Amino acid sequence: MSIAYRIVTEPTVEPVLLAEALDYLRVDSGDDDAQITRLITAARKYCEHITGRAFATQSILAQLIIDKPLGGVLSGPVDDEQANFYHYEQELGANPFGVSQFYFELPMAPLQSIQSVGTQFTVFQVNPDGTPNFTNLPQIAADGVTVNWSIDTTREPGRVYFQAPLIVYRWQFAYTAGYSTTYPLPYDLKQDLMAVLAFWYDHREGDPLPVGIQNRLIGHRADW
Numbered sequence: 001m002s003i004a005y006r007i008v009t010e011p012t013v014e015p016v017l018l019a020e021a022l023d024y025l026r027v028d029s030g031d032d033d034a035q036i037t038r039l040i041t042a043a044r045k046y047c048e049h050i051t052g053r054a055f056a057t058q059s060i061l062a063q064l065i066i067d068k069p070l071g072g073v074l075s076g077p078v079d080d081e082q083a084n085f086y087h088y089e090q091e092l093g094a095n096p097f098g099v100s101q102f103y104f105e106l107p108m109a110p111l112q113s114i115q116s117v118g119t120q121f122t123v124f125q126v127n128p129d130g131t132p133n134f135t136n137l138p139q140i141a142a143d144g145v146t147v148n149w150s151i152d153t154t155r156e157p158g159r160v161y162f163q164a165p166l167i168v169y170r171w172q173f174a175y176t177a178g179y180s181t182t183y184p185l186p187y188d189l190k191q192d193l194m195a196v197l198a199f200w201y202d203h204r205e206g207d208p209l210p211v212g213i214q215n216r217l218i219g220h221r222a223d224w
Contacts, residue, residue, distance in 0.1 A: 002065040005107045011056035011178065014040050015185045016193060024194050025201055036201065043196040047189070050217040053156070054108040054178035055185055055193065059115075064104050066169040102162040108177045109222040111158020114151055118172040156222045192216050 021036050022029055044055050054060075152159040160173065179185040185193075195213050 001067060001104075003062065003107060005060055005062035007058055008061050008174070009059035011044075011058050013056060014044060015055045015179065015190060016040050016044070016197065021194075021197060025198055032201075036197075039197055039200050043193055043200060046196060047193050047217055048108070050214070051189070051220045052108065052222045053189070053220065054110070055189065057112065057176060057178040057180045058108075059174070060106075060108055060177055061172070061174050062107050063170065063172050065171075103159045104171065104173070105155075105157040105159055106173055106175060106177070107157065109156035109158060110177060110179065110183060111151065111153045111155075112176040112178065112180065113153075114160065114173060114175040116172075116174045117149060117160070118174075119170065188216075189220055192220070 018033060018037055018040070019029075021040055022033075025036065027036070047053075048055055149160055149162050152161065158177070192213065195216075196209065199207075199209055199213065
């Protein structure tokens with residue numbers, strides 16, 4: 001599975017307030033407020049890059065492309081690398097022996113909500129409650145397959161489940177992700193962010209982060 005994404009709307013509120021950072025760094029207000037504010041944003045983006053998590057609410061546009069199934073050569077002796085439909089389903093996260101449950105895992109956990117789901121043919125809007133909105137849009141994609149889906153925000157990364165086999169290989173999702181007031185940034189992640197901030201503040205010459213901090217961030221990674 002090939003995944004590409006970009007941040008459409010940056011967080012309006014950082015997970016660490018300036019007052020919290022000043023207290024953690026033991027710095028008086030006014031001394032380096034502008035510099036520390038910039039470091040908060042930089043540290044948050046660095047931690048997001050390493051962990052694959054959105055430390056604050058943000059809008060994301062992601063494109064997921066299904067890799068082609070394995071196939072054999074056009075001529076010559078037959079080998080074991082022939083096209084394998086079961087392998088293709090398993091790449092999508094489906095159970096080939098039961099009801100198909102294709103799903104995509106979206107970058108930057110935790111998933112909050114989805115605004116639109118699209119293929120290379122059609123974009124389907126989403127109601128405020130997260131259900132597909134087909135009032136003014138076709139329910140049938142250009143490939144003739146009815147598109148019904150549901151989202152799972154409890155998993156990290158969040159998932160989008162489809163109830164029909166996917167014969168379209170390129171999908172695009174516009175969604176909101178990140179920790180918020182209803183799901184605050186976990187304490188250990190916030191402490192690691194603070195550690196990055198403090199190290200960068202004390203080592204402005206560009207010294208590399210200690211391995212211990214890097215390993216803690218890697219341990220929190222939400223793989224997708």
